Amino acid sequence: MKTQSHAQAAAEFIKDDARTHWHDETLWHVRQKRDLSAQGIPEWETLRDTASATKDYVLSHLDELLEQFEANALANGVEVLWAKDAQEHNEHVYRILQENKVSNIVKSKSILTEECGLNHYLEDKGYDVVDTDLGERIIQFAKQAPSHIVLPAIHLKKQDIGEIFHEHIGTDEGASDPKYLTEAARQHLRKKFVEANAAITGVNFGIAETGGFVVCTNEGNADMGTHLADIHIACMGIEKLIPRATDLGVFLRLLARSATGQSITNYSSHFHKPAPGKKLYIILVDNGRTEQLGREDFKNSLKCIRCGACMNTCPIYRRSGGYSYNSTVPGPIGSILSPGKDLKKYSTLPFASTLCGSCSDVCPVKINIHEQLYKWRQVITENTDVDASKNLAMKVAGYTFGRPVLYDLAGKMARAALKITPDSLVYSSINVWGKHRNLPDVPKESFKEWYQKNRKS
Amino acid sequence: MRVGLFIPCYVDQFYPGVAKATLELLEKHGVEVDYPLSQTCCGQPMANSGYERYGKASSELFMKNFGGFDYIVAPSGSCTLHVKDHVLPKEENAPKIYELCEFLTDVLKVKDIASTFPYKVGFHSSCHGLRGLRLAKCSERMDPEFNKPLSLLKQVKEIEMIELDRKDECCGFGGTFAVAEEAVSVTMGNDRLADHTRNGVEVLTGADMSCLMHLQGLIKRQNSPIKVMHIAEILNGNPVE
Numbered sequence: 001m002k003t004q005s006h007a008q009a010a011a012e013f014i015k016d017d018a019r020t021h022w023h024d025e026t027l028w029h030v031r032q033k034r035d036l037s038a039q040g041i042p043e044w045e046t047l048r049d050t051a052s053a054t055k056d057y058v059l060s061h062l063d064e065l066l067e068q069f070e071a072n073a074l075a076n077g078v079e080v081l082w083a084k085d086a087q088e089h090n091e092h093v094y095r096i097l098q099e100n101k102v103s104n105i106v107k108s109k110s111i112l113t114e115e116c117g118l119n120h121y122l123e124d125k126g127y128d129v130v131d132t133d134l135g136e137r138i139i140q141f142a143k144q145a146p147s148h149i150v151l152p153a154i155h156l157k158k159q160d161i162g163e164i165f166h167e168h169i170g171t172d173e174g175a176s177d178p179k180y181l182t183e184a185a186r187q188h189l190r191k192k193f194v195e196a197n198a199a200i201t202g203v204n205f206g207i208a209e210t211g212g213f214v215v216c217t218n219e220g221n222a223d224m225g226t227h228l229a230d231i232h233i234a235c236m237g238i239e240k241l242i243p244r245a246t247d248l249g250v251f252l253r254l255l256a257r258s259a260t261g262q263s264i265t266n267y268s269s270h271f272h273k274p275a276p277g278k279k280l281y282i283i284l285v286d287n288g289r290t291e292q293l294g295r296e297d298f299k300n301s302l303k304c305i306r307c308g309a310c311m312n313t314c315p316i317y318r319r320s321g322g323y324s325y326n327s328t329v330p331g332p333i334g335s336i337l338s339p340g341k342d343l344k345k346y347s348t349l350p351f352a353s354t355l356c357g358s359c360s361d362v363c364p365v366k367i368n369i370h371e372q373l374y375k376w377r378q379v380i381t382e383n384t385d386v387d388a389s390k391n392l393a394m395k396v397a398g399y400t401f402g403r404p405v406l407y408d409l410a411g412k413m414a415r416a417a418l419k420i421t422p423d424s425l426v427y428s429s430i431n432v433w434g435k436h437r438n439l440p441d442v443p444k445e446s447f448k449e450w451y452q453k454n455r456k457s
Numbered sequence: 458m459r460v461g462l463f464i465p466c467y468v469d470q471f472y473p474g475v476a477k478a479t480l481e482l483l484e485k486h487g488v489e490v491d492y493p494l495s496q497t498c499c500g501q502p503m504a505n506s507g508y509e510r511y512g513k514a515s516s517e518l519f520m521k522n523f524g525g526f527d528y529i530v531a532p533s534g535s536c537t538l539h540v541k542d543h544v545l546p547k548e549e550n551a552p553k554i555y556e557l558c559e560f561l562t563d564v565l566k567v568k569d570i571a572s573t574f575p576y577k578v579g580f581h582s583s584c585h586g587l588r589g590l591r592l593a594k595c596s597e598r599m600d601p602e603f604n605k606p607l608s609l610l611k612q613v614k615e616i617e618m619i620e621l622d623r624k625d626e627c628c629g630f631g632g633t634f635a636v637a638e639e640a641v642s643v644t645m646g647n648d649r650l651a652d653h654t655r656n657g658v659e660v661l662t663g664a665d666m667s668c669l670m671h672l673q674g675l676i677k678r679q680n681s682p683i684k685v686m687h688i689a690e691i692l693n694g695n696p697v698e
């Protein structure tokens with residue numbers, strides 16, 4: 001099956017103009033909250049520089065730091081597992097669940113487990129995985145994927161959520177008051193927390209120096225899960241490391257502000273060792289990360305701390321919705337991560353950008369996202385056969401622009417052609433530009449022609 | 458000081474008035490301008506579409522035309538950025554390319570632009586100039602405020618600069634993006650336009666004619682009364698047409 005291009009999916013989304021603008025405004029509002037809170041930090045740019053340099057260090061010393069992290073975690077009584085890909089990761093989780101005779105699982109937000117398709121994998125094995133992040137629970141009910149990495153249900157309006165809750169947890173029909181719905185979800189989840197015997201979490205930061213890790217949530221759902229269940233499985237991408245505990249302050253300050261404009265995430269929970277009588281597992285997952293690390297032009301995409309700011313700021317994401325990217329991580333960062341996984345499938349994503357650069361300037365770890373989009377474009381046109389007609393057109397353009405006489409002639413012909421072509425043809429359905437936009441008026445002469453007549457003596 | 462004028466291909470072909478205004482403006486401020494006649498295009502359209510490799514001939518031609526100048530000036534942030542990043546050799550004595558506004562503020566240090574423009578003007582901050590060349594502080598960064606194009610417009614007599622709700626959001630042109638992602642591109646353009654309209658802008662200006670061409674296309678189709686002019690035309694004292 002041919003996957004829909006980003007442009008096609010975006011065009012679908014945009015058909016609902018009111019909803020598109022609601023989506024744009026909602027996310028722009030988050031971007032504005034981010035601006036306001038960043039403005040309150042005089043050393044904001046220094047923080048970004050520091051975080052970026054720290055992550056650069058991590059990526060260039062990943063092997064050492066991972067070993068250090070593992071050794072310290074083991075010494076803390078944590079069981080550490082390695083997974084080269086999604087399959088291995090899922091199998092580890094399954095084995096742990098089996099070994100510990102787990103029947104009820106709660107899971108706080110983890111994009112990594114989304115990337116690995118853990119929920120589906122476990123469901124196929126007969127488990128019911130309860131996502132405990134409110135947004136994630138909503139889309140889990142609706143059988144949807146997250147459309148945003150921080151705000152997974154951001155594409156849904158409160159009325160949509162009211163309907164979903166009515167169907168799944170029996171809230172009143174037509175009720176859409178956020179307070180009422182949240183309270184209902186809280187009661188529903190409370191039961192799940194109490195019943196759970198395993199809690200799965202993601203990891204925001206793993207600290208090499210201590211072997212500990214930090215999980216950030218706004219709802220405290222990771223804590224509820226891990227405190228009540230006997231088994232805690234923390235799923236962590238190998239790039240999530242930071243060297244020292246003292247580095248944490250920089251990242252926590254940046255993360256919350258970049259993500260939502262909060263000065264601190266409500267719960268930054270530190271885990272070091274299993275509580276007496278309980279078990280703590282860390283699964284370190286590669287799943288294509290070392291491969292990306294080997295790509296000089298693209299490796300620093302792994303610095304990402306998943307704050308979502310590049311999505312909130314992206315004028316295309318805001319108007320095309322998370323699903324238009326058709327990848328676990330949507331938006332600008334997704335568009336530079338996904339081609340590394342499947343160049344063909346994600347070949348339109350690096351083109352879903354005007355290269356405006358807002359993502360790179362908003363990114364708390366200073367990933368040069370728009371430059372990588374540009375570089376992926378070069379890789380894609382060279383290594384896929386996605387667009388043969390464009391290839392030819394570009395070849396011709398390249399040839400023409402290299403030859404002044406040809407260029408002058410081509411320009412003259414284009415202007416002449418535009419002048420004599422009737423509007424009905426100029427603005428026909430073949431001319432995509434002209435569907436909603438006029439072409440510029442055609443001047444009687446080019447600047448060069450004018451210059452030759454008037455200035456060259 | 459030898460200054461070579463680089464006129465981007467679409468400006469040459471469709472907006473000769475902008476090129477003339479640029480030439481006159483530079484001359485007015487005492488610059489001796491040379492316009493190499495065998496110039497074509499910087500190669501950006503190919504490169505941004507993923508075909509940087511087909512831009513070799515145009516890059517070589519560019520260097521043949523402009524390699525001998527101290528300064529190259531172009532009335533386009535986007536083309537300037539491309540030349541800077543991908544065409545000019547990264548050598549000490551290679552020519553330096555400036556976008557028109559930054560050449561006026563940073564090299565000529567113009568303090569009196571000597572132009573009058575009694576209109577309500579909205580400035581479209583094109584992304585490549587803004588975030589690529591750093592013509593101004595963008596809203597994402599938390600550095601001290603500065604704005605080169607605006608500092609020039611503020612020297613224009615009787616002009617009223619209009620504040621926009623989103624002061625530096627992209628208009629959705631993006632080269633081939635404008636066609637490949639038509640739906641998003643048009644929506645973005647309309648949203649920018651609505652911002653200008655809502656805030657009472659009479660003349661929409663900017664330092665990149667490509668973005669302005671996109672916005673003008675929408676304006677004309679919708680019969681909006683907003684006029685579009687390149688910043689060179691305003692700084693040069695051209696009348697509104």
Ligand code: SF4
Nearest residue numbers: 304305307308310363
């Ligand atoms: S790329 Fe940067 S801005 Fe985007 S999610 Fe990652 S850290 Fe945040």
